[in-house]
Amino acid sequence: MLRNLGLKVFALNFFNAVKLRIMVFLLPTKYLKYAKTIQVFENLRNDLVISEEWSNSVKLIRNGKYWEGVGKQKEILGNLHSSKESITNHNNVAVFYSYRWGTNFGHFGALGMKLRFDEIALGYVPKRKMYVKNKFLFDKFKLTLNDRIIPICNTALLQFERPSNWLEFELINLVRFGHGYIDHNSMHEIVFQSDAIDRENAPLKDFMPHDKLLKLLGLKSNDWFVALHIRNNKFLYDERKVNQHKFNPAIQAIIDAGGHVIQFGMNMKKVQGFNPDRVKLLSEIQGAENLDVSVIAKARFCLASASGPTDVAEAFGIPTLQTDSISCCLQIKSSSKGSMYLPKRVLRKNRTLKLSELAETGLGYREVSLKEWSKESITLQENSSTEILNATLEMLYPEKLTSELSSKLQEIRVEHNILARGKISESYLASNDWMLT
DSSP: OHHHHHHHHHHHHHHHHHHHHHHHHHHHHHHHHHHHHHHHHHHHHHHHHHHHHHHHHHHHHHTTOHHHHHHHHHHHHHHHHHHSOOOOOTTOOOSEEOGGGGSSHHHHHHHHHHHHHHHHHHSSOOOEEEEOSOHHHHHHHHHHHTTSEEEEOOHHHHHHOOGGGGGGEEOSSEEEETTEEEEHHHHHHHHHHHSOOOTTSOSSOOOSOHHHHHHHTTOOTTOOEEEEEOOOOOSTTOTTOOOGGGGHHHHHHHHHTTOEEEEOOTTOOOOOSSOTTTEEEGGGSTTOTTOHHHHHHHSSOEEEESSTHHHHHHHTTOOEEEEEEOOTTTTSOOOSTTOEEEEOEEEETTEEOOHHHHHHHSGGGOOOOHHHHHTTTEEEEOOOHHHHHHHHHHHHOGGGOOOHHHHHHHHHHHHTTOSOOOOBOHHHHHHOGGGGO
């Protein structure tokens, strides 16, 4: 009986021991799954909080409170930096580019500027990976990027680019600079004020032979051309919308000077009334439809309304005349050698606001729709055909330029701490005293 009792005790103890061991193995797994669930929700909550804070900072920037919004963004990234370890390399350089650097045509021009900024700030250009959403677009710039960007088509990288992981990415709004961050527009100013960037020392190089391009465009070897881009008005309240017909006198001036015009851009409406041998729409030229990058890089200069292609032209060091520029304290930035801008006027109840007013009120930094402007009885006035013609003549005959008005403009910019310091057309300054008071 005792023997039987001993066996029962042994069996019971053995069973309890096995049960305990099973619990030791199983319970941590349960807790681990629970902990993982909690961590997932915690990450989502953090991402949501950061996204909302970032969205609020963007609203501040778009509504003219530029430095306040940038300050909020620096604070957000600074808090991220202090709250988590980063997987950046030993030089504290982000491993990835944000996918936003490659989301549209103009952003690739900004990416070229960023590559030059790295040369200036770091002394070299680190290779970084970037998720590519549009491979066709990326391939347009693949050669000129010269393997400095490693494209990734796996969406896992895109999914990894959540707010809580932003330290691993070079964002397009802010990038690392020293022990802090610098905003995109200030970075642009550093790059284009540091040296006279032209086609010889530009951040991006095009490898299409000039003669080959001319042949593909149906031009002769001694011909020259101007690249033309007029923003396609897709949105009713787009503050960058323009009247295409007002470019005709400038186009005629280019033809009269012996040049050709190559119009490019997606879904462009071809300018009318010109000899088709002198004015061509790129998408209609068989065998050259997708050569917009080379057309920009090989043009004598680029004539364009405010839009992304001007960033590409700048990155290739091409002189650019940008018309109908908005946000004159922010977007009329220093540019490639020989470039100039024509700003839109800002009118409140038919009175043109002075540059000093735009700077002091923040309206010169504002980027909102025409509908939002109208709520405050403000309208934006496009450049006239005469203003565009006169500025085009300055581009064609630069020896006629003077600098007294530009010097006065720079004094006002310094006095009011205006960020953007790009050149305004001399003829525009001469007939628009609101810029100089």
